[in-house]
Amino acid sequence: MTETLSVVPGAEPFSHDGGPDGVLLSHGFTGSPASMTPWARFLAERGHTVRVPRLPGHGTTWQEMNSTRWDDWYATVDAALSELKERCERVAVGGLSMGGAIALRLAEVRPRDVDALVLVNPAIGVKNWQLKLVPALKWLVPAMPGIGNDIKKPGEDEIGYDKTPLKALASQVHGWRDVCGDLGKVTAPLLVFRSTDDHVVDPTGLALIRAGVSSTVTEYVTLENSYHVATLDHDAPLIFERSAAFIAEHARTAHG
Template structure:
């Protein structure tokens, strides 16, 4: 596990708000930062909810620092935030973008009694990409490859990610995929799934696996027609926020 004694990039800081008895844990994606989830967090906080948007270890600093961390570090962070929210709130909803979606899916597998709903935005638990399949070998030959950040259709928007993808960290993320995929049937929470029709980072393999694999009694899938991968900052962001509000009001707690 890596201990960070580094400077966080301006705009990439964690976000937290204390509010009512309904809590939300929002997790950003690989090489991204809390900036990708902050508008969503601020929306929820304005509605009076308790919100946590942690900065995952190695993120919001440098890609070299991220290369010194692994999926257990990232998961430990969201796990601790869930424990904190459960101590404060009667109900907790977890949501994740991209790799953040994988992290919160694992929370739903490991701690089903602590999660009242699961919201996924372009999550990743697998990939058809040839370059990704080579990562377990490439990590021993190269420190990084070109970045995958800021796949956003809306002009002038920034998730404060990295311009390089650290390969040791990416290989670790793929190990997490192997841990999560066989246990999808352990996910029982109501599931709201958002998928961008045009996503240049995550292909549609994850959607097929997750929707076919979970045991959730309630599953809603929403297609995003005007966003790329980082949909939480894109043209469909308001749709994500509104559909989540409605889903939680219907399946978690009334009059939220």
């Protein structure tokens, strides 16, 4: 990248300085912080210090995103975690879709720094034969139709792209390998929300997480009235309330 493009209004990162309990939230692939901001505001109003970084290449153009990779996205969230750890006594990490994969990776690589995990429809693998073609297709076409705004509730917008940039997608799929391979390193208390009707992510990832993590505290909540971007959907209040309670109960005792 030679130039950073202007950010679409509403897709800006969110930051709030509150008390000693920090929460780091990551949005998903081709999405933007807009999908997490209501959740972030809810937690901020309850006294938390909250960060929602904008992943590189998101919230601008899909063409710019196609010049970014998994390592860029992970590095941005990793840096935000380091900043929160300097400021806060405890930090919970949450993520939507690919943001869930990034959150899991942080818990694998930095287990002492992640005091609780909250995942919403995490994407760490899907059973889609088309994904096998992406490594070749990315050299032939720049993008495919988008996957954004899978939201049941009318009038909501995650401010994502209407295209799926293939070089970026190939990088995400490659990043899943590391996440899945190290799931046993996840020991943080874990709360997972899963929509029964999700048009983006199938149950593959949830099964991998259930079988793979080493967390002694695990809670799985089914969302009956939301699609993929559940943080903006009908079940958002449930996500906000349950996650706040989970963080309050388990982040304080995660590392003694």
